Amino acid sequence: MATNSIKLLTGNSHPQLAKAVAERLGINLAKTMSLNYSNQETSVTVGESVRDEDVFILQSTAPGDINDGLMELLIMINACKTASARRITAVIPNFPYARQDKKDKSRAPISAKLIANMLQTAGCNHVITMDLHASQIQGFFNVPVDNLYAEPSTLRWIRQNLNVRDCVVVSPDAGGAKRATSIADRLDLGFALIHKERARPNEVSRMVLVGDVENKIAILVDDMADTCGTLVKAAETVMNHKAREVVAIVTHGILSGNAIETLNRSTLSRVVVTNTVPLGDKKERCERLRVMDISPTLAEAIRRTHNGESVSFLFTHAPSD
Amino acid sequence: MVRNIVVLGGNSHPELVKQVSDTLGVPACNRILNKFSVGESRLEIQDSVRGKDVYIIQSGGGKVNDNFVDLCIMISACKTGSAKRVTAVLPLFPYSRQPDVPYNKAGAPLSKAPTDVNRNDFTFESRPPTPSPSQAQSVSLPNGQEFLQKKLGKTLLDQQNGHSYSNSITPRRSDTTDSVPLSTNGHTRDQNGSSSSLNGSTVGNQTFTTHDYENYTIMNNSLFNPKPGYKQWVAQAGTLVADLLTCAGADHIITMDLHDPQYQGFFDIPVDNLYGKSILKRYIQTNIPDFKSAVIVSPDAGGAKRATVIADDLNVEFALIHKERRPTRITDRQNATMMLVGNVANRVCILVDDLADTSNTITRAAKLLKNEGATHVYALLTHGIFSGDAIARINASALDRVVVTNSVPQDEHVRLCPKLEVLEVGSVFAEAIRRVHHGESISALFWD
Numbered sequence: 182m183a184t185n186s187i188k189l190l191t192g193n194s195h196p197q198l199a200k201a202v203a204e205r206l207g208i209n210l211a212k213t214m215s216l217n218y219s220n221q222e223t224s225v226t227v228g229e230s231v232r233d234e235d236v237f238i239l240q241s242t243a244p245g246d247i248n249d250g251l252m253e254l255l256i257m258i259n260a261c262k263t264a265s266a267r268r269i270t271a272v273i274p275n276f277p278y279a280r281q282d283k284k285d286k287s288r289a290p291i292s293a294k295l296i297a298n299m300l301q302t303a304g305c306n307h308v309i310t311m312d313l314h315a316s317q318i319q320g321f322f323n324v325p326v327d328n329l330y331a332e333p334s335t336l337r338w339i340r341q342n343l344n345v346r347d348c349v350v351v352s353p354d355a356g357g358a359k360r361a362t363s364i365a366d367r368l369d370l371g372f373a374l375i376h377k378e379r380a381r382p383n384e385v386s387r388m389v390l391v392g393d394v395e396n397k398i399a400i401l402v403d404d405m406a407d408t409c410g411t412l413v414k415a416a417e418t419v420m421n422h423k424a425r426e427v428v429a430i431v432t433h434g435i436l437s438g439n440a441i442e443t444l445n446r447s448t449l450s451r452v453v454v455t456n457t458v459p460l461g462d463k464k465e466r467c468e469r470l471r472v473m474d475i476s477p478t479l480a481e482a483i484r485r486t487h488n489g490e491s492v493s494f495l496f497t498h499a500p501s502d
Numbered sequence: 503m504v505r506n507i508v509v510l511g512g513n514s515h516p517e518l519v520k521q522v523s524d525t526l527g528v529p530a531c532n533r534i535l536n537k538f539s540v541g542e543s544r545l546e547i548q549d550s551v552r553g554k555d556v557y558i559i560q561s562g563g564g565k566v567n568d569n570f571v572d573l574c575i576m577i578s579a580c581k582t583g584s585a586k587r588v589t590a591v592l593p594l595f596p597y598s599r600q601p602d603v604p605y606n607k608a609g610a611p612l613s614k615a616p617t618d619v620n621r622n623d624f625t626f627e628s629r630p631p632t633p634s635p636s637q638a639q640s641v642s643l644p645n646g647q648e649f650l651q652k653k654l655g656k657t658l659l660d661q662q663n664g665h666s667y668s669n670s671i672t673p674r675r676s677d678t679t680d681s682v683p684l685s686t687n688g689h690t691r692d693q694n695g696s697s698s699s700l701n702g703s704t705v706g707n708q709t710f711t712t713h714d715y716e717n718y719t720i721m722n723n724s725l726f727n728p729k730p731g732y733k734q735w736v737a738q739a740g741t742l743v744a745d746l747l748t749c750a751g752a753d754h755i756i757t758m759d760l761h762d763p764q765y766q767g768f769f770d771i772p773v774d775n776l777y778g779k780s781i782l783k784r785y786i787q788t789n790i791p792d793f794k795s796a797v798i799v800s801p802d803a804g805g806a807k808r809a810t811v812i813a814d815d816l817n818v819e820f821a822l823i824h825k826e827r828r829p830t831r832i833t834d835r836q837n838a839t840m841m842l843v844g845n846v847a848n849r850v851c852i853l854v855d856d857l858a859d860t861s862n863t864i865t866r867a868a869k870l871l872k873n874e875g876a877t878h879v880y881a882l883l884t885h886g887i888f889s890g891d892a893i894a895r896i897n898a899s900a901l902d903r904v905v906v907t908n909s910v911p912q913d914e915h916v917r918l919c920p921k922l923e924v925l926e927v928g929s930v931f932a933e934a935i936r937r938v939h940h941g942e943s944i945s946a947l948f949w950d
Contacts, residue, residue: 214726219890220859221566222597225737228728247541248571255746260737278542288547290579295750299574302749303742407540438539 185267187487188234192253195241195459198274198476202239205480215253223249225256227264235487236266237309239479242277243459244437251277251296255303262304270307270486271300272479274457275405275433279314282321297321309482311457311475312404312432315356327492329482331432331455332360333499334473336367338453339400342471343428349373349397351390351427353415361402373399375415388414394424405433406454409440413447420448433457434470441467477502504528507939508551508585510576512560514569515911518593519559521928526936531556535572543572551585557756557935558588562596563887563910570596570743574750581751589754589938590747591931593909594885597739599761599857744768756934758909758927759808759856759884774944776934778856778884778907781925783812785905786852790880796850797821797876801867809854821846823867840870847875857885858906861892865899872900885909886922893918 188211191199203210212228238261240254254271261269281292300308301324308322311329319326339345349371352361358374365372373392399419406412406429416427427449434454436444444452444467452467454460455475464470477500485492510531511519523530532548558580560573573590580588728734740762747755748771755773760766766773786793799821800809806822813820821844851871858864858881868879879902886906888896896904896919904919906912907927916922930947937944 212727212729220887221564221889223567223739226726226728226734227737228726228734229732230729242541244539245541248543248565248568251571252567255742256737256739259739259742263737281542281544284582286546288551288579288583290545290575291582292543292545292575292578295574295578298749299746302745407538435540437541 185233185235187483188229188231188236188266189483190236190238190257190261192238192240192250192257194243194246194250194253195239195274197459198241198456198479199239201456201474201476202272202480202483205477206484213257215257217249223252223256225253225260227260231261231264231266233265233267235268235270236261237270237272237483237487239272239274241273241458242275242435244435247277251299255299258300258303258305268306269304270309270483271305272309272483274311274455274475274479275435276310276313276318279318282315282318293318294321307486309479309486311455311479312360314404327482327486329478329492330496331457331473331475331478332364332367333495333497334455334475334478335364335402335430335432335453337499338430338471338473339364339368343398343400345370347398347425348400349392349394349424351375351392351394351399351401351415351419353377353401353403353411357403360404364400364402371397373419375418377411377414388418390418390422394419394422396423396425399424399427401427401429401431401449403429403431405435406431406440406452407435408438409436409443409447412452413443413449416447416449426450429453434460434463434472436460436463444469474502504936504939506554507935508549508554508556508580509935510547510551510556510558510580512558512569512572512576514564514572515559515561515593515908517911517913518561518908518928518931521926522557522559522591522932522935525929525932533576535576537568543568543575545572545575545579547576547579547583551580551583553584553586555939556580556585556588557591557939559591559593559931561910562592562594562598566596570746574746577747577750577752587753588751589756589935590752591756591935593758593907593927593931594857594887595743595757595760595765597743598765599859740765741768754938756931756938758907758930761856774934774938776930776944777948778909778927779808779812779815780948781907781927781930782854782882782884782905783815785882785925786812786816790850790852792850793852794818796852797844797846799823799844799846799851799853799867799871801853801855801863805855808856812854819849820844821851823870825863840866842870842874846871848877849875850878851876851880853879853881853901855881855883857887858883858892858904859887860890861888861895861899864904865895865901868900878902880905883907886912886915888915888919896921 187208189203189208190211190213192215199210213225215223215225217223238257240250242250258269258271278292278296281290284291306324308326312331313328316328319328345368350361350365351373352358353375354377362372373390373394376389376391378387401412401415412429419427428451429449430453432455435458441463449469451471452469453471453473455473457475478495481500482492482495504526507528508531509523509528510533513535519530534546536544538544558576560569577588577590753771755769758776759778760775766775790796797819798809798813800806801823802825810820821842824841824843853864853867855864864881871879879900881901881904883906887910893915901921903923904921905923907925909927912924916924934944934947
């Protein structure tokens with residue numbers, strides 16, 4: 182029996198993505214089952230040997246179930262560790278608690294650091310993630326972290342669906358400027374920025390546009406859309422500056438709370454997200470929503486990690502579908 | 503009034519937090535602890551903790567995972583907020599009791615399953631058996647056209663009736679079968695005891711309890727097939743939870759009646775395991791008339807030690823219920839039968855256990871005791887989790903009175919169950935916190 186092959190495990194958070202990745206890799210998902218008991222504790226049953234195998238555990242974050250998903254992931258990692266897996270890689274397309282990454286107030290928890298510590302304590306040897314909210318989160322880990330980018334997929338989508346010459350890339354906040362400029366550079370486009378002041382989390386305040394969007398298709402680029410308050414306000418600001426159309430391209434479409442209703446009422450013509458986060462029925466509820474499949478990128482990263490090949494190729498190229 | 507101490511409460515048990523802080527004379531720390539709309543926990547501690555001795559009270563009931571992650575975040579926030587020492591107070595320790603696939607005298611648990619022809623991973627013999635007079639005819643072509651016709655017709659009928667492949671020709675499991683059946687989403691949200699059945703869980707609702715592993719056929723046949731030849735196992739989260747608390751920055755743990763005393767050894771930091779024993783004992787002495795002639799009963803062998811200690815202290819007799827897990831021939835489904843060791847006829851029985859989750863064990867024990875002639879059955883438990891349909895089960899059971907401590911919130915349970923009585927543990931934890939803070943002995947709390 183051939184040893185040290187890829188074993189792909191998954192929790193309950195995003196079975197569709199796991200299936201897509203497994204199909205792309207040409208393997209079956211490992212036989213595991215995780216469920217919640219009536220007392221709400223999570224139980225993981227393992228029905229397949231992982232001894233001396235290269236284990237990849239894919240777990241995304243389903244909105245509302247963040248902590249359940251997290252515990253499920255930790256228990257799975259620990260189960261594989263105690264079952265003598267050779268290496269355990271956590272594939273977390275959307276890193277949970279990524280926004281709580283600094284002590285912005287007295288006694289504020291740095292939860293992202295805590296999650297990083299917890300993953301390592303559970304026995305994780307490697308982390309593959311995508312578009313971290315702040316790439317400094319990689320520094321919270323003492324194990325290798327591969328931060329993949331959705332940018333190549335984004336670029337392909339823009340080239341295929343928009344008239345590139347008429348576009349301008351807009352960053353909805355100063356923090357995302359780097360991400361937006363990078364895309365603007367690759368497409369040789371102009372760039373604009375929205376400056377905002379945030380009063381409280383999940384709420385947005387005043388916005389100022391820096392740059393020219395007149396008579397252009399504005400592409401709002403961000404790493405995540407949660408309640409979509411920022412995005413919609415930014416879209417309004419851009420439209421007030423006489424943009425022809427405004428499209429949002431976001432990596433993690435968390436879309437929690439009233440996000441769908443907010444989007445349906447907004448001036449955004451299209452909202453493009455990747456499938457890092459399970460969308461459920463949101464696509465049916467919002468016809469402006471488009472989904473880019475990033476499972477090829479994840480599958481390729483897993484394959485390359487397993488074979489010891491360079492992953493950096495994926496930072497600039499998206500595997501074809 | 504104790505100085506330089508901060509009592510920080512989680513969301514799991516505000517009542518206990520209030521009791522403890524009232525007893526200590528220290529107001530609970532102001533904090534905001536809720537969730538962002540995405541489901542991530544949000545914490546803001548509004549009072550200073552710098553240089554303080556922080557005690558974080560969070561029980562393991564309710565939404566266990568949310569409460570546990572909240573606890574870790576609180577510990578970590580206090581630690582980064584320069585607290586001198588952070589003590590996690592967990593009246594009920596989460597994940598302290600995780601079931602494994604039980605030991606089975608018939609062999610490994612899976613050895614029973616292959617009798618079912620319809621199981622998915624059926625493999626053929628490599629060669630057909632040599633025909634002999636005593637043997638049934640094989641289903642291959644030599645049986646002729648007629649046989650084939652008959653079988654095909656039957657298969658068609660079966661498929662129309664919803665059974666698939668009732669003859670021995672079973673297709674090999676398709677290799678694309680998903681390992682986690684999507685329909686069996688583990689995060690079932692209907693935990694409000696929607697099923698009224700009293701024996702075990704209901705597979706249709708996909709609500710599982712820790713007892714389902716005793717009846718592993720439910721687990722196996724309904725939703726999960728391990729790889730052939732591999733004995734499935736359940737991940738034990740015990741060490742992980744201990745490690746995670748340590749990793750979050752806890753310096754000290756205070757808990758009560760750990761299910762396994764060995765659990766203390768999973769930690770590299772001090773763990774004070776308090777006993778609910780003295781509270782339960784006091785209840786027996788004051789509330790059970792003529793307790794001297796009663797019998798203390800342990801509902802399983804694991805709790806025998808806990809029960810004998812109380813029996814010895816009170817100088818009353820002791821009996822034990824032995825759980826026999828061997829499958830009985832009459833009803834295969836009910837594979838845990840019970841057996842009483844000791845005499846309870848015409849006596850009052852006091853069941854003593856550390857924890858009741860689905861209450862399967864204590865209700866069945868009560869039934870057995872009543873059958874054996876017990877006049878009155880009390881159940882004394884430290885932790886009453888009462889998940890699933892536990893309350894309905896207790897209401898319908900032979901138990902006369904159930905006494906628990908409020909290590910997890912019991913308000914809702916008391917409302918639904920007239921047999922339930924709740925004892926306060928807040929003062930015990932307050933005293934333990936006071937003693938830990940002043941560096942006094944905790945073991946003095948254990949005597950009496």
